Amino acid sequence: MNFTYPKNEKLKSKITIGLLFTEGKSVSKYPLRLVYKAGSFSEGEKIKMGVSVSKKNFKKAVDRNYFKRLLRETYRLNKHLLIDNLDQPYSFMFFYQTKDRLSYEEINTKTIQLFEKFLLQIKKED
């Protein structure tokens, strides 16, 4: 299975991010939140993912970096859940929305639950 998180899978374009915030929909599984929007990229690219931790919740840069790394890590290890079940390209933004310091284990289970919830939701929309 592919567990990588290469450069072209990262959400970088400011325009796409802007669209995501204005037009995107979201699912939550406390304390995680996933904003998503269907869209097309250049050929071969199925998915774009960005990660964010609010400055409000964590004042120090070290803490923000730590949780962003955790989010990237859980995404990387669980992204097959998304890729295997998507029939069109999506862009995502992944948020950590609490002041509590959850462990890796907790975040990992929450991520899996969140991805499953997301898949259910887009099936309903179809």
Add this chain to the structure above:
RNA sequence: ACCGCAGACCGCCUUAUCGCCGUUUUGAGUAUUCAAAAGGGAGGAAAGUCCGGACACCAGAGGGAAGCAUAGCGGGUAAUACCCGUCGGUACCGAUUUAUCGGGAUUAGGACAAGUGCAACAGAAAGUAUGUACAGGUAAUGCUGUAGUGAAACCAGGUAAACUCUAUGCGGUGAAAUAUCAAGUAUAUCAGCAUUUAAGGGCUUCUCGUCCGUUGUUGAAGGGUAGAUAGCUUGAGUCCCGCAGUAAUGCGGGAUCUAGAUAAAUGAUGAGGCUCUAAUUUAUUGGAGACAGAAUCCGGCUUAUAGGUCUGCAUUUUUU
């Protein structure tokens, strides 16, 4: 051996699996790229953004004023508000010859006979004031002296981290600077020439001064938007040795290359060790591992830091 003070240095380690960002080499491909291998990948403060520079641009950014900064003396430096040395002041400690010597600490430490302001207590009064007692003097009067208060009483003194003055220095902006490239949008840009001379705008606080200006035409290609490349890491670099100097530091020689991301890499998880800590079954179990994350680069300052190592000084104890 123990505790205290000062300075310097280090600031978790090993490994497996799965990943991320550069570099080099090899292979494939017209190319964007893809694959493999090797090697590298946060700090002493990367922080606060408080000073000083390098570098870049702004119209050669010129004069004056204002403003800001600095303030014994000498030195260091690219430069500083930093660093070193030294003199003086301040409080302290030790010694004794009781007034000197020694010690470390600390200190914005130029000018109050240029002007203005401020000043506890005491005092009639601290400046447009003249009271009381005594003495002298006068036509008469605080006109003169003494006493009394106070550090200081009309003539000065204290105070400038009070205004101020003096000397010296300072143009502004800030890597989202700036340069180049290709894409789509379609004249709002620049240069030359001719024309117009007044509204306005720029020169980043004001003013003087100065520059631009309106329209037409010719030429070049500009502007905003998202992106790429450069800037971007070889530098006042790091380490070692020698010489000069009280020192800061300088000079000479040798070795070495050590992060360059851009919604932003430098990681996550497991196992073992190390340190600290709680409980007890005293060698097991549980918990914790400080402060904190590069963003153009250097030199300082300030603040946050568990634990550890080394050096120097002083105290106490033991042994000889």
